[in-house]
Amino acid sequence: MTHVLHRAIGHDYPTAVSGNGIHIRDQNGKEYLDASGGAAVSCLGHSHPDILAAMRAQLDKLEYAHSSFFTSQAAEELADDLAAHAPKGLGHSFFVSGGSEAVEAALKLARQYFVERGEPQRKYLIARRQSYHGITLGALSVGGRERQRQPFAPLLIETHHVSPVYEYRERRAGETPQAYGERLAQELEAKIAELGGENVIAFIAEPVVGATLGAVPAVPGYFKRVREICDRHGILLILDEVMCGMGRTGTLHACEQEGISPDIMAIAKGLGGGYMPIGAMLLHDKLFKTIADGSGALQHSHTYSGHPLACAASLAVQQVIRRDDLLANVRKQGAHLSRRLQERFGNHPFVGDVRGRGLFQGIEIVADRGTKEPFDPKRKLHAAIKREAMARGLMVYPMGGTMDGTRGDHVLLAPPFIVDSGAVDTIVERLGDAIDAAVGK
Numbered sequence: 001m002t003h004v005l006h007r008a009i010g011h012d013y014p015t016a017v018s019g020n021g022i023h024i025r026d027q028n029g030k031e032y033l034d035a036s037g038g039a040a041v042s043c044l045g046h047s048h049p050d051i052l053a054a055m056r057a058q059l060d061k062l063e064y065a066h067s068s069f070f071t072s073q074a075a076e077e078l079a080d081d082l083a084a085h086a087p088k089g090l091g092h093s094f095f096v097s098g099g100s101e102a103v104e105a106a107l108k109l110a111r112q113y114f115v116e117r118g119e120p121q122r123k124y125l126i127a128r129r130q131s132y133h134g135i136t137l138g139a140l141s142v143g144g145r146e147r148q149r150q151p152f153a154p155l156l157i158e159t160h161h162v163s164p165v166y167e168y169r170e171r172r173a174g175e176t177p178q179a180y181g182e183r184l185a186q187e188l189e190a191k192i193a194e195l196g197g198e199n200v201i202a203f204i205a206e207p208v209v210g211a212t213l214g215a216v217p218a219v220p221g222y223f224k225r226v227r228e229i230c231d232r233h234g235i236l237l238i239l240d241e242v243m244c245g246m247g248r249t250g251t252l253h254a255c256e257q258e259g260i261s262p263d264i265m266a267i268a269k270g271l272g273g274g275y276m277p278i279g280a281m282l283l284h285d286k287l288f289k290t291i292a293d294g295s296g297a298l299q300h301s302h303t304y305s306g307h308p309l310a311c312a313a314s315l316a317v318q319q320v321i322r323r324d325d326l327l328a329n330v331r332k333q334g335a336h337l338s339r340r341l342q343e344r345f346g347n348h349p350f351v352g353d354v355r356g357r358g359l360f361q362g363i364e365i366v367a368d369r370g371t372k373e374p375f376d377p378k379r380k381l382h383a384a385i386k387r388e389a390m391a392r393g394l395m396v397y398p399m400g401g402t403m404d405g406t407r408g409d410h411v412l413l414a415p416p417f418i419v420d421s422g423a424v425d426t427i428v429e430r431l432g433d434a435i436d437a438a439v440g441k
């Protein structure tokens with residue numbers, strides 16, 4: 001009997017014993033092609049020798065020093081590296097141990113910024129339905145998965161949710177993508193008017209929605225309008241790039257493809273590639289200056305902020321991505337993956353949509369392509385697809401509740417940046433077989 005409280009109690013998880021490149025091997029020697037990087041984490045695959053060497057070198061010097069006593073060379077160099085490649089104005093990083101912590105820090109910083117500016121009446125957060133921002137109470141408050149929020153509702157921070165950009169289901173017949181984006185911008189405007197622009201702290205969104213919708217990008221122009229609306233009301237724009245950022249969509253930051261930059265950005269996952277738990281909140285110089293000239297300290301810290309080993313691993317991950325020009329491979333193999341998915345599923349009776357950017361692709365499963373009717377959620381088709389994929393030695397990231405938190409199924413793909421076209425072909429082939437087996441049952 002296990003003493004671990006596993007994600008699903010009673011589920012029989014294989015034991016992961018080793019990793020090599022794009023594969024993980026279990027206790028029986030079975031190999032799994034990691035086509036989702038776990039949950040869009042393992043951007044360099046497993047056991048990358050250069051990252052392991054950088055980690056060993058750091059361990060030989062120093063494993064840990066608390067950030068209230070010391071800074072470390074690793075944290076300083078990582079922050080320099082992030083600032084050098086960050087969206088405009090995001091000159092500082094606050095290091096944490098994962099995505100939820102990065103989002104918590106972003107929400108706290110946003111509130112503290114307005115308190116220190118003499119605008120303490122700003123207390124509302126606006127976010128989007130069908131988003132995921134993490135599992136801690138603040139992050140869960142802004143998250144938009146109703147079923148996940150519901151049991152904890154009395155404990156959550158008041159957050160107002162508007163519609164996500166979800167073209168496949170919510171763009172009306174005859175409506176252009178631009179008009180659809182404009183309709184959503186108007187909805188945000190109306191929400192701000194209802195709350196009073198002077199009372200809103202921030203709007204938070206994922207540039208490409210990951211876990212909850214399955215790699216859904218915005219329509220052209222949407223984020224430019226959001227940026228303009230936030231600026232007009234003095235509202236902060238927080239972009240959650242925990243899943244879609246750090247190269248996953250083919251540019252280092254997903255927002256580069258929208259032509260905007262945020263006031264605060266949350267990153268994690270691909271930042272450290274799974275070699276150590278690490279996340280970061282990047283903040284705009286104007287926020288930094290307000291706090292620096294005001295109280296002089298962000299009222300938020302963790303024991304493991306700026307952990308030297310995590311920072312050293314993460315710096316090595318980012319350097320290898322640049323040295324090996326892996327973002328070019330993300331774009332190349334992303335285009336190949338998208339093409340192969342279209343070929344395999346473009347006319348599949350139970351696939352309604354293929355979408356995504358770079359090596360961040362999703363397919364939405366439907367019972368009827370014409371009506372877009374989903375499968376009965378009682379079938380838990382997403383779980384069956386995961387099971388069938390694992391049986392075929394393939395790791396993908398399926399999820400249910402795509403449409404409204406309860407109905408709908410999708411599969412998310414986020415393979416390591418080091419994949420080649422042969423691996424992409426294998427992923428699509430095994431996934432096709434897994435879906436056919438799951439829906440056939």
Ligand SMILES: Cc1ncc(COP(=O)(O)O)c(C=O)c1O
Nearest residue numbers: 098099100132133134210242243
């Ligand atoms: C967009 C987004 N934000 C935040 C999180 C939370 O990150 P973590 O699980 O590292 O706390 C996730 C995790 O999947 C995510 O996808």
